[in-house]
Amino acid sequence: MLTLVRGLRRLGGNGATLVALVATATLLAVCGSMLAGGSTDTASTQRYAAAQIVVGGESSAVVTREGKDKDVALPGPRPLSAEVVDTIRDRVRGAGATVVPDIAARLAARSTKDWIPVTAHGWSARQLGPLGLTSGSAPTNSGQIVADESLGWSAGESVEILTEAGPQKRTVVGTVALPTGATPRQAAIYLTDEAATALARRGARVDVAAVGVLLPAGAPNAEDVADDLRTALERKGVVVETGDARGQIEFADLARARGDLRTLSGSLLAVVILVTLIVVGSTCALALSRRRREIATLRAIGATPRQMERLMVGEMAAVGFVAGVVGLVPASVVTKVVGWLLRAVGLLPHDFALALNAVAGISAVLLTTLVALATGWAAGRRTAAISPVAALASAAAGEQKPARWVLVLGVVLTVVGVAASLLPLVVDGIVGVAVAGGGGLLLVFGTALLTRPVVGALFQVVSRRLLASTTPHRWLAGAGMSGQASRLAAGVAPMMLIVGISLVQILVPASLSAAAQREAAAGLKVDHAVVAAGYGLPSAVPRSRDQHRPVTPVVRQQVVGVTTVLGGPETFRYTATGVRDRAGDLLDLGLRPGSTWDPTTTLGTDQAVLGTMTAAALGAAVGDQVEFVLADGTTVKPQVVGVFERGLGLGDVLLNYDTLTDHRSVSEPVGRTANLLLLPDLSRRPPVGEVVSAAEAFGAGGDAVSTGIAASTVPLFALFAYVAVSVANSLILSVTSRTGTFAMLRRIGADRRQLARSLVVEGLSVVAAAIVLGTAAALLPMVTVAYGLTGTPWPAIPSWFYLVVVGAVSALAMTAVVLPGRLVLRERH
Amino acid sequence: MSTGTTAAGGAVPALRMTDVSKQYGRGPGAVRALDSVSLRVARGSFVAVMGPSGSGKSTLLQCAAGLDEASSGTVHIGQVAVTGLDESQRAMLRRDRVGFVFQSYNLLAGLTAYQNIEVPVRLAGQRANPELVRELSERVGVSALLRRRPHEMSGGQQQRVALARALVTEPEIVFGDEPTGALDTGSARQVLALMRELTHRDQRTIVMVTHDPVAAAHADRVLFLADGRIVDEETTPTVDVVLRHMARLEASGC
Structure with missing residues (x-):
């Protein structure tokens, strides 16, 4: 660390800018690599390897309002309709191709041990691999299956599969393996086509996950055929893929992770660019202020402002380019670390590799050069344009006023941020809350731009107080801080950004989780539930003694609510809950007066009960018709029969159980299996799944807030690391720039201890200012969001999170102040 | 703090160095920066130290002021033996008994002139007597500028504030390191006249290192240093005399 600091000092101002x-x-x-979506991911297709063309369902649907279209994301790929399969058959008949539909059902199976999630395919789909029998024979009746060799089951073995009706016996008659010998990424079993079709039936249709097209040898180019199919199937909600892209149809989870990653990094990128400009700008200003005398001298000996500007822009461009290239080395490591963290918190599948992307790397180098150019130009223009006399004078003064446009922008951002933050008080529902979250970011950035004057005023007061002290190190600290607004602001700004952004970023998820937790606790009349990872639970539960409180299957499904805003479609993602039988016995929904639905009856297929926030966002009341896009892209228009209070905890909308299970995406559990079973008493636990608390099953368990925070802070991890580097950087620069002053003070009789302690006092003041400013900037949205979601103004941010942020910032700042201070003081006077 | 010998009856010199040597490094590569230097500076005198670069002027100043430890020999400031004090005792000695004036003034940029004058007193954990500060500032001619910050003052004014800062603890002796080096001729003359006046009228003691024959000519006594020894001394310096001495020194040095 000390060597690093020493090296930095040698490099002087440019070293800090370089870092x-x-x-x-x-x-x-x-x-950029996140945005590119893990391009080194090598999960190419396995079971579809022999089909040159694979057609699968899109993971999105189109909604239309008043002639305007909008794409909405679905939780998984839509199944292919019979009409699509027929169209494909017609189109490729001429080419002599074989068309093989892949019927797939996601369920669980076991031999003697635990249930494991597997996909059941029809036997004909084996040709798509092509998978070959490694032992035994093909299935000939519904009681027989062929299993992946990697499952470790042998022919003749008796196994069970778990369907909506419960566990069922099957006999393994053979095993298959991929032609490459690789272990399949997703385990599968093969049934006769008839058995698979029966199993994959959902309501009126059968889940066809994909259609593979096997072209004969000497057939026309696969790309041409694929293009023809694309034309024929336009606007049918399908994707036609060839080559490596076929893996995206086979592995919907990877495709989905990629999409999530793109959304995540897209929203992060704006924050990143703003933070970058502020951080690089302030470091560059600090570095330039150290070199002001040199610049003043050059101006004095006759360099024109234009020459100076060019000199500085040229220098910064060179520094920026070198820095960009050097930065790719840590980038490759950090990308891997971020990928690891995202996998750890479950945002990415366990085998999704995130790695540095070439295009992202090149763009980063170019962007860095541009950022350097821009800041060099802005800082240099101001420094170079003043007259030589003023330059020399201000070189002595060491202070420069902040640019006017910075202040104006800061004020504008702050005002807009305040206005946005107040929205939850006026507008009900998630819209107000989301806008307030964005407003919080604006407030934080506005405050960051205003740090110079604010910190100047703040430290004026602090240093005056310290100068009144007769304790030498306090007085020394006061003397060091007096009239040093720009130096101190450069240290405070990035730290307050960390504090502010951390608070604002977790604000909405933490508040939502906290509210969900409370509502679930209040709304669940049972303590336990059964859940399963990766498969569905049987919904045919034996009814027994206690008819009032049976074990109740529940489906939790993502749906999209559609409404019209400003003459166009507006969509919201909701979690829908479907309760088989009567919800009223096990859930206390908190129905609002005016609801026409009796919670002790089953909800009809054309009925919906909305949470209050959902009702507010969709602008719907009891009696209105609302529009939802279900997971398979089907649109339903049920009538609202009730509005209930506990939407955040129990589900934003209640729909009929069968409506939800019949319209799942192909990557979701088979048939009418349940996502969870409510368990009124533990003695009746079924032989499958895992018993958890009912709140946890509804995603509102005791650690829901922490999980929410983890999920929303991990993407910011890289950003925090970046700000940390720049905080350390600017503080080190700020301390080492005072070598001369310390040497003088040592000469006139200050001892080392006094100076070291004065640095500690200064460090503490900087930390305190950063924490106060960062918290203050985030406070307003914190209060209004909490009020909008829970009705109380107390922010839902857990104290441990706040303490972690504050502790990390303090530790960082104190290290960055005390270490270089030691070094400076150790030197000979 | 140990107390040095008191010369019975007679005035104690402000600075007394006896056989002081300073050696940097060890073995054959060692550099002898000071070679058995003995020197007495009487209270109320204004002494200039001259010599070519590398003659040991800075080392002499550092050893005399207790910034650096002599390798051998003794140094007394007033009655206090500097030799044998540890690091923090020497810091206290500098704070209370020694004043410093630097070439580049070295005022604290964020503080007013008044606050800058106060610095050594504050380092001792006390407040300066406002009367004393006012008196001093009048003495050095900055009483109208007490509320200004360094960048609002000329170089000459800043050096006067620095002088007041050096004097505020009523030190035994003030050391100057090229105190007029950064000033224009006019300001330099004024500051030198002030320093001369302070020694003669107020019985202050000033030892300064300088390159400038004009500055040296303002002193009562000029010591010429070469290769770490005092080789010459002039008690009635004029610019011409000093120049002649320097020329001789540089010729012999080659």
């Missing part, structure tokens, strides 16, 4: 820019390049490359 800030290297960190910038790293951050941009990491973000």
Whole structure:
């Protein structure tokens, strides 16, 4: 560390700028790689390898309002309709191709041990691999299956599969393996086509996950055929893929993770660019203020402002380019670390590899050079344009006023941020809350731009107080801080950004989780539930003694609510809950007066009960018709028969159980299996799944808030690391720039201890200012969001999170102040 | 703090160095920066130290002021033996008994002139007597500028504030390191006249290192240093005399 600090000092101002820019390049490359979506991911197709063309369902649907279209994301790929399969058959008949539909059902199976999730395919789909029998024979009746060799089952063995009706016996008659000998990424069993079709039936249709087209040898180019199919199947909600892209149809979870990653990094990128500009700008300003005398001298000996500007822009461009290239080294490591963290918190599948992307790397180098150019130009223009006399004078003064446009922008951002933050008080529902969250970010950035004057005023007061002290190190700290607004602001700004952004970023998820937790606790009349990872639970539960409180299957499904805003479609993602039989016995929904539905009856297929926030967002009341897009892209228009209070905890909308299970995506559990079973008493636990608390099953368990925070802070991890680097950077620069002053004070009789302690006092003041400013900037939205979601103004941010942020910032700042201070003081006077 | 010998009856010199040597490094590569230097500076005198670069001027100043430890020999400031004090005792000695004036003034940028004058007193954990500060500032001619910050003052004014800062603890002796080096001729003359006046009228003691024959000519006594020894001394310096001495020194040095 000390060697690093020493090296930095040698490099002087440019060293600090270089470090800030290297960190910038790293951050941009990491973000870019996330946006590119893990391009080194090698999960190419396995079971469809022999089909040159694979057709699968899209993971999105189109909604239309008043002639305007909008794409909405679905939780998984839509199944292919019989009409699509027929169209494909017609189109490729001429080419002599074989068309094989892949019927797939996601269920669980076991031999003697635990249930494991497997996909059941029809036997004909084996040709798509093509998978070959490694032992035994093909299935000939519904009681027989062929299993992946990797499952470890042998022919003749008796196994069970778990359907909506419960466990059922099957006999393994053979095993298959991939032609490559690789272990399949998803385990599968093969049934006769008839058995698979029966199993994959959902309501009126059968889940066809994909259609593979096997072209004969000497057939026309697969790309041409694929293009023809694309034309024929346009606007049918399908994707036609060839080559490596076929893996995206086979592995919907990977495709989905990629999409999630794109959304995540997209929303992160704006924050990143703003933070980058502020951080690099302030470091660059600090570095330039150290070199002001040199610049003043050059101006004095006759360099024109234009020459100076060019000199500085040229220099910064060179520094930026070098930094960009150097930054790619840490970027490749950080990308891997971020990928690891995202997998750890479950945002990415366990085998999704995130790695540095070439295009992202090159863009990062270019962007870094541009950022360097821009800041060099802005800082240099101001420094170079003043007259030589003023330059020399201000070189002595060491202070420069902040640019006017920075202040104006800061004020504008702050005002807009305040206005946005107040929205939850006026507008009900998630819209107000979301806008307030965005407003919080604006407030934080506005405050960051205003740090110079604010910190100046703040430290004026602090240093005056310290100068009144007769304790030498306090007085020394006061003397060191007096009139040093720009130096101190450069240290405070990035730290307050960390505090502010951390609070604002977790604000909405933490508040939502906290509210959900409370509502679930209040709304669940049972303590336990059964859940399963990766498969559905049987919904045919034996009814026994206690008819009032039976074991109740529940489906939790993502749906999209559609409404019209400003003459166009507006969509919201909701979690829908479907309760088989009567919800009223096990759930206390908190129905609002005016509801026409009796919770002790089953909800009809054309009925919906909305949570209050959902009703507010969709603008619907009892009696209105609402529109939802279900997971398979089907649109339903049920009538609202009730509005209930506990939507955040129990589900944003209640729909009929069968409506939800019959319209699942192909990557979801088979048939009418349940996502969870409510368990009124533990003695009746079924022989499958895992017993958890009912709240946890509804995603509102005791650690829901922490999980929510983890999920929303991990993407910011790289950003925090970046800001940390720049905080350390600017503080080190700020301390080492005072070597001369310390040497003088040592000479006139200050001892080392006094100076070291004065640095500690200064460090503490900087930390305190950053924490106060960061918290203050985030406070307003914190209060209004909490009020909007829970009705109380007390922010839902857990104290441990706040303490972690504050502790991390303090530790960082104190290390960055005390360590270089030691070094400076150790030197000979 | 140990107390040095008191010369019975007679005035104690402000600075007394006896056989002081300073050696950097060890073995054959060692550099002898000071070679058995003995020197007495009487209270109320204004002494200039001159010599070519590398003659040991800075080392002499550092050893005399207790910034650095002599390798051998003794140094007394007033009655206090500097030799043998540890690091923090020497810091206290500098704070209470020694004043410093630097070439580049070295005022604290964020503080007013008044606050800058106060610095050594504050380092001792006390407040300066406002009367004393006012008196001093009048003495050095900055009483109208007490509320200004360094960047609002000229170089000459800043150096006067620095002088007041050096004097505020009523030190035994003030050391100057090229105190007029950064000033224009006019300001330099004024500051030198002030320093001369302070020694003669107020019985202050000033030892300064300088390159400038004009500055040296303002002193009562000029010591010439070469290769770590005092090789010459002039008690009635004029610019011409000093120049002649320097020329001789540089010729012999080659």
